[in-house]
Amino acid sequence: MGKSPKTPEQKKYEQLEKQYETKRPLLKNVLKAFFVGGFFCLIGQVITYIFIYFFNFTEQTAGNPTVATMVFISMLLTGFGVYDHIGQFAGAGSAVPVTGFGNSVISAAIEHKTEGYVLGVGGNIFKLAGSVIVFGVFSAFIVALIKTILIQLGVI
Amino acid sequence: MLQGSRSWVFPTHPAILSTGVVGGPFEKKGNLASDFDQFYDDLWMGQDTYEKANRTLIEDAVQIALDKQSLQKSDVQFFLTGDLINQITPSSFAARTNGIPYFGLFGACSTSMEGLALSAFLVNYHGAQHVVTGASSHNSATERQFRYPTEYGGQKPPTAQWTVTGAGFAVIGEGKSVTAPAPRVTSATIGKVMDMGLKDPFNMGGAMAPAAADTIAGHFQDLGRDPSYYDLIITGDLAKIGRRTAVEMLKEKGYNFPDHQFKDCGLLIYGENQPVQSGASGPGCSATVLYGHLLNEMKKGTYKRILVVATGALLSPLTFQQGETIPCIAHAVSIEYM
Numbered sequence: 001m002g003k004s005p006k007t008p009e010q011k012k013y014e015q016l017e018k019q020y021e022t023k024r025p026l027l028k029n030v031l032k033a034f035f036v037g038g039f040f041c042l043i044g045q046v047i048t049y050i051f052i053y054f055f056n057f058t059e060q061t062a063g064n065p066t067v068a069t070m071v072f073i074s075m076l077l078t079g080f081g082v083y084d085h086i087g088q089f090a091g092a093g094s095a096v097p098v099t100g101f102g103n104s105v106i107s108a109a110i111e112h113k114t115e116g117y118v119l120g121v122g123g124n125i126f127k128l129a130g131s132v133i134v135f136g137v138f139s140a141f142i143v144a145l146i147k148t149i150l151i152q153l154g155v156i
Numbered sequence: 157m158l159q160g161s162r163s164w165v166f167p168t169h170p171a172i173l174s175t176g177v178v179g180g181p182f183e184k185k186g187n188l189a190s191d192f193d194q195f196y197d198d199l200w201m202g203q204d205t206y207e208k209a210n211r212t213l214i215e216d217a218v219q220i221a222l223d224k225q226s227l228q229k230s231d232v233q234f235f236l237t238g239d240l241i242n243q244i245t246p247s248s249f250a251a252r253t254n255g256i257p258y259f260g261l262f263g264a265c266s267t268s269m270e271g272l273a274l275s276a277f278l279v280n281y282h283g284a285q286h287v288v289t290g291a292s293s294h295n296s297a298t299e300r301q302f303r304y305p306t307e308y309g310g311q312k313p314p315t316a317q318w319t320v321t322g323a324g325f326a327v328i329g330e331g332k333s334v335t336a337p338a339p340r341v342t343s344a345t346i347g348k349v350m351d352m353g354l355k356d357p358f359n360m361g362g363a364m365a366p367a368a369a370d371t372i373a374g375h376f377q378d379l380g381r382d383p384s385y386y387d388l389i390i391t392g393d394l395a396k397i398g399r400r401t402a403v404e405m406l407k408e409k410g411y412n413f414p415d416h417q418f419k420d421c422g423l424l425i426y427g428e429n430q431p432v433q434s435g436a437s438g439p440g441c442s443a444t445v446l447y448g449h450l451l452n453e454m455k456k457g458t459y460k461r462i463l464v465v466a467t468g469a470l471l472s473p474l475t476f477q478q479g480e481t482i483p484c485i486a487h488a489v490s491i492e493y494m
Contacts, residue, residue, distance in 0.1 A: 010353035017354065017362045020400040022314040022434065029311070078307050087309020088431070094309050103309045111305035114205040128308065 029091050036086070036093035044070050044097075067098050074099035075106040083107075104128035160378025162346045169331035169340040170279040172491070173286075175447035176220030178213050180295065180321030183444070186426045191448035192322075193220045199296055199321065210239060210246035210294035213323035213440075215253050218288055221325045232256050232327070233284035236275055238267040239292050239439055240319075241301060246292065256288065265364075265393050266347065266468030267291040268324065268443040269487040273344035275328040276489070285333075290325030290447065293438030302357070302473050315359035317395050318432035320425060324443030337494055339451050344489045345375035349470065351483040357469075357476045361398025361422070361434055364467040367484040368394060369405035372465055375488045376411065383411050386490070387459040390450065392442035392466035393422035395435025421445035442466040446491075454493040461492045 006014070047069050051062040077083040083103045086094045094100055108127045112120035126133065150156045159165050177192045184195040194216060196202075201209040214237065222229065235254065237247045238261035251258035263270040271289035278284045296306045298319040304310050331340060350370055354363040368391050376382060383389065394402055399420045403413060421442045422435035446464050453459055467486040476482070 006353045010351075013352040013366060014354070016404060017352075017365065017397070017401050020397050020404070021359065021362060022397060024313050078309075081307060083309045084307050085309075088311055091311035095311070100309065103307070107305035107307035107309075110307055111300050114207075128304065 032089060033091045033093035033096075036090035037097055038093075040070070040094065040097045040099055070097070070099050071102035074102035078103045078106045079110065101129055101132060104132075159343070160374075162348070162374060163343060163378035164273065164277055164346075165343045165379070166276050166280040166331075166341055168280050169342055169492075169494070170276045170328050171331055171334045171338040171340045172447075172451065173327040173329040173334065173338070174221050174224035175324065175326045175451060176217035176222075176224070176290075177324045177444050177448035178217045178220070178322060179444060180213075182295065182318075182430070183320065183322050183425065186430065188425050188445065188449045191452050192444065193217075193448075199294075206294055206297035206300065207241055207246055210241060210292060210297050211249050211253075213294065213321070214239075214246060214250035214290075214292045214325070217290060217292070217323035217325040218250070218254060221288065221290075221327050225327055225329075227286065227327065229254050229256055232286045232288050234259060234275070234278060234287045236261055236271040236287060236289040237291060237325070238262045238271070239294075240264065240298050241294075246294075246297075263439075263466075263485060263487065264468030264470055265291075265293075265437055265439050265441065266466040266485050266487050267439045268392070268446065269344070269464055269466035269489045272326070272328070272341060272464075272489045273346065273487055276341035276344060279328050279330055285330060287328045288325055289328060290323060291439035291443040292323035293319050293321065293440035295319045295321040295438075298438060312433055313358050314433050315356070315362065315397055316433040317360055317393065317422060317435050317437035318426070318430075319438040320436050320440040320444060322438075322440035322444040324440065324445075324447035326447050339454050339491050339493050342490050342492045343375075343379060344487065345371055345378060347371040347374075347486040347488070349483045349485050351481050353481050355476065355479070355481050357471060357482065359397065359434075360437055360469045360482070361393070361395040362401060363398075363482040364469055364484040364486065365394055365398040365401035365405060367486040368398070368402045368465050368467045369409065371486040371488050372402075372406060372463070373409045373411065375463065375490075383413055383417065386461050386463045387417070388450075388462045389413065389418050390445075390462060390464050391418075391420045391422075392464075392468075392486075393435065393437035394420045394467055395422040395437065397434055398467070399423065424449065439466075439468075451491075454491070457493075459493070461490065463488055463490045
């Protein structure tokens with residue numbers, strides 16, 4: 001996979017280029033991600049309370065409709081062309097929460113509509129979110145497996 | 157005529173007879189809006205896909221260039237162009253529309269000068285009376301192929317560049333067909349593929365700088381010239397990082413440029429307040445800036461001799477995912493107003 005060692009000339013160039021490269025503003029990015037991500041969670045918390053106080057949900061059951069509502073909102077924002085601008089500003093703050101998942105699904109669906117509903121939308125809708133699902137399910141499986149083994153051994 | 161190891165001089169001085177430059181909504185808000193012939197206010201350009209929109213840009217720019225000279229498509233012998241989309245379909249499909257015998261080129265963002273050098277060669281050696289050449293790109297069509305869906309909220313690093321939505325095309329004709337002063341192609345230097353081991357597709361300027369520096373130095377050596385020969389050396393789309401790096405590399409090779417003599421198309425086209433990170437890129441970048449802004453400036457007398465060095469990163473979405481480095485190329489064409 002293209003792992004040929006670098007020539008001295010390439011190494012020298014890399015050093016030169018690094019001097020002129022604009023660095024990512026790490027601290028600024030982290031702070032923006034923290035506050036925007038936190039703000040999303042705040043909205044989520046408000047929605048959870050709405051479900052608990054105005055609908056027939058408990059603290060345990062309010063999670064699912066909250067996630068669904070948040071994803072729905074992020075899909076609307078994606079469709080209206082707003083979410084990518086939030087993403088450029090907030091980075092991980094808008095990519096990591098569940099709203100980022102909604103954005104990756106709907107943006108791929110919009111993008112591939114031109115190739116038709118079956119091969120385009122259907123075939124590509126999970127292009128970005130697919131790996132989240134695969135590794136999410138897989139890591140859940142591993143964690144459950146460890147827990148099962150520990151229970152069988154009488155550790156917990 | 158070959159001069160040195162990889163340069164052509166064109167003794168008959170093929171002339172750039174007319175140009176057509178078309179842009180999108182983002183370019184309309186840019187610094188060089190007055191140098192475009194036409195804009196679309198919508199990225200779809202009345203089409204139902206972005207790829208068709210890219211084709212529309214090409215068709216319009218070619219038509220505008222031909223109309224300015226009152227030429228018919230049948231008056232043109234060859235059409236040389238390329239773009240960034242897989243298998244250069246926008247270009248080939250536009251060639252289907254205009255019916256001009258066609259050479260499809262792929263040099264990524266260096267396509268504009270690859271096409272101009274070859275066109276000048278064809279015209280200089282009587283291979284054609286008129287050739288239409290140029291390059292185009294479409295921001296959304298490119299984003300979706302090389303990066304993420306356009307509405308995906310991924311954060312771009314400050315090294316990233318913004319692909320220009322635009323097409324710039326020119327009609328190249330025999331030098332003797334115009335007696336009045338005109339922009340003429342006098343020489344060209346063909347680049348070799350350089351790879352300095354950079355892998356980040358969000359830092360194209362940094363990857364392309366060595367190719368630009370190599371071609372510029374090669375041009376001076378082959379033609380026995382030094383930087384003072386030109387009023388302006390202008391690179392295609394090195395943007396902030398690549399331009400600084402290229403200037404430094406040329407300094408090491410012994411060529412010094414004052415700031416105003418070494419510019420980059422990717423830094424001219426957009427305004428300071430437009431969120432393009434490092435600058436602009438795309439085959440349409442150097443094509444629209446040269447065939448619009450720079451030639452207008454030459455006509456005004458700002459520049460008499462310029463060297464346009466279009467730079468291209470020859471990667472594909474597949475190669476960078478497979479961990480390959482980014483090979484780059486640059487072609488230089490000198491244009492003199494005489």
